[in-house]
Amino acid sequence: MSTSRDDYLKTIFELGGADSHVSNKAISENLGISPASVTEMINKMQADDTVEYIPYKGTKLSEEGKLQGAKLVRRHRLWEVFLYDKLDYSWENVHDEAEVLEHNVSDFFIEKLADFLGEPKYCPHGGAIPDEEGHMPSESQKPLTDFSAGDTIRIQRVTDDKEFLMYFDKLGLKIGKKYELKEIESFTNDYVLEKKGNDFAVNLAAAKHIFVDDEN
Numbered sequence: 001m002s003t004s005r006d007d008y009l010k011t012i013f014e015l016g017g018a019d020s021h022v023s024n025k026a027i028s029e030n031l032g033i034s035p036a037s038v039t040e041m042i043n044k045m046q047a048d049d050t051v052e053y054i055p056y057k058g059t060k061l062s063e064e065g066k067l068q069g070a071k072l073v074r075r076h077r078l079w080e081v082f083l084y085d086k087l088d089y090s091w092e093n094v095h096d097e098a099e100v101l102e103h104n105v106s107d108f109f110i111e112k113l114a115d116f117l118g119e120p121k122y123c124p125h126g127g128a129i130p131d132e133e134g135h136m137p138s139e140s141q142k143p144l145t146d147f148s149a150g151d152t153i154r155i156q157r158v159t160d161d162k163e164f165l166m167y168f169d170k171l172g173l174k175i176g177k178k179y180e181l182k183e184i185e186s187f188t189n190d191y192v193l194e195k196k197g198n199d200f201a202v203n204l205a206a207a208k209h210i211f212v213d214d215e216n
């Protein structure tokens with residue numbers, strides 16, 4: 001399956017490309033596509049003014065690209081809410097299905113869907129849903145790896161990676177809940193979170209997928 005311009009727009013948006021430059025390496029890793037193909041597509045997108053590319057700095061969305069990216073993210077996340085809330089999908093399975101559904105309906109349908117779902121603000125993974133005009137609340141969360149022992153954090157968002165989500169569930173952590181970062185194990189690099197006397201050892205790879213607010 002080839003990766004479309006829409007996938008690029010959405011990925012750049014999700015990597016923060018609405019506000020700052022995203023490296024082509026990050027885009028290539030996220031989409032699982034060779035750096036050469038990414039460069040080729042970015043050149044095309046620059047030609048149609050959806051992105052601006054600066055050598056050694058990376059790619060940022062233009063105003064038009066931002067708007068298109070936000071609309072795609074809105075479609076994707078609304079479908080995720082529908083699958084999760086109404087069809088009882090587990091949260092690691094909504095992404096792939098939403099990926100297919102988002103391309104196949106009209107804007108009119110998407111607004112009907114938003115209305116039916118009660119205008120949700122977040123997807124099941126804690127990602128904010130842009131409004132109809134493409135506005136999105138700015139997100140202040142940082143990855144768990146930016147914090148130190150003794151900090152109090154609240155888990156706000158996790159990345160939409162299937163293997164990771166299954167691991168997160170197995171650990172028993174919950175989105176929206178507050179934890180204390182008890183210690184960072186020097187040998188295993190585990191981030192040990194604590195809540196009411198229970199410890200949750202999160203390995204380093206997973207800690208990079210967990211975005212939290214500072215509750216200190």
Ligand SMILES: [Zn+2]
Nearest residue numbers: 080123125127
């Ligand atoms: Zn999501």
